Amino acid sequence: MGIPLLKGTEIDRLRLAGQAAAGTLAHIASRLVPGISTADIDAWVREDTARRGGTPSQLGYKGFPATVCTSRNQVVCHGIPRPDERLAPGDIVNVDVTTCLNGFHGDTSATFFIGEVSPEARHVVDVARRCRDAGIAVVRHGAKLGDIGAAIQELAHAEGCSVVEEFGGHGIGRSMHGPPHVPHVGRKGTGITLRSGMVLTIEPMVNLGRPEIRLLPDGWTVVTADGSLSAQFEHTVLVTREGCEVLTPVCPPVV
Template identity: 55%
Template sequence: MISKNMPCWCGSGKKYKHCHEEWDNTINVLKLQGQQVPSHNLIKSPDDIKWIKKAAKINNEILDLVEKEIHAGMSTEDIDKMVYDYTVSHGAIPACLGYEGFPKSVCTSINSEVCHGIPNKNIILKEGDIINVDCTTIVHQHYADASRTFCIGQVSDEAKKLVEVTKECLRVGIEAVRPWGHFGDIGAAIQEVAHANGYSVVRDFCGHGVGNAFHEDPYVHHVGIKNTGMVIAPGMVFTIEPMINQGTSELYIDKNNGWTAYTRDGKLSAQFEHTILVTDKGVEIIAY
């Protein structure tokens, strides 16, 4: 039991009564109601948030650079080099490089590739492609994670619509986040938009806590039921990253590289990802 005048458990340096006492009181009431609540270790300290934001600043700049430079005729290896060079020149570390054996600094997933595409000098972007570039940056052992899907030149109306709807899915997912709401609200909002447009939502991959490690609890599913799941509490940092498919949500993993996921039916897939911080007042988008 922590006393009111002791330093708060969150590491802010403030007295408990002026920091997280009210937070704990709310959590305890919710727990008594039988709700699933986050533990203290899912709440980021002020110092954690400071470093996550520094990582996010570089991560955002990297994706801005990719957005400016990406074009038909370049290879996905060119994108990887761009990401690596910018990251290390700014004193940061590309989180993907070497992660569980992943060989490159960024994921580049084209057309029917759902996620985890591996950059390659022989993969050349063509007019009409859509490509997701997924980037995670480490600064001072803290992580920020985001991805964007880019249209290469003139793309088909079908591809353009998928990309626009996927971006809308992310937007409504973030809008569904509120302090003391539920994670099920996020998935419910995303699947409603996706299904209304005739698309499916990938279930095999989901968002996740992030900040002190690449992947942390909780899982953030992109399908769900309102008012269900873990309670969303101020101080949590996590990604929302819907992967939306033109056809079936079913996928398979490339047996040769063990990483790249493809749509089972060969139709297009798109994704957008933000890292968000939950505050007392709402949501702050950190990495985009």
């Protein structure tokens, strides 16, 4: 399957989907306090997505049982919301929202602090956010796919962190997941050439410890093998002649 090059009204609709997803993430961010359950987050995503006229892309995808991924502390990705999992002071939690609106998908995530957190937690979250932004900064028509992973990996390693290699970003548009796979490690100048109209997610998963991961028996939840903290940030971006456009721009900062 080739990589779609979107244009015109397709891009307009994709912007709206990205704005809807980012708006829902901002809504969730405003409600994150100690004591809520990750199942509460799932219910709020369901409600807010519907209020914006969309549907949760993740619900039922390959059997995923929830509307959102909630990945807490050592969970790298694909955490399943549960009524018995409650956020506590000192936690970090990634909330990953994908919205389908008018046949197009917008995908975004951020990692949030719950109350006061440790310096180590603050560090890994800060590095993950900067890694996402470093990857975005090299995206432009004519760049190589490997440039993204090289920029992310260089920054993470300079900060004493590691990057998960088994998961990466992806193409997105009329389908939630499509080509190309976007590695978050790599060598500059390698891989396919990016072209204007491609739409990608950039979503590095950064570990405070080693990069190795393991899958829990539920078949979805991925955790760090060494139990260290993990953080992630994600934007959907459109490749342009001048660079790129972030299609999920209202994703709130962590404070």
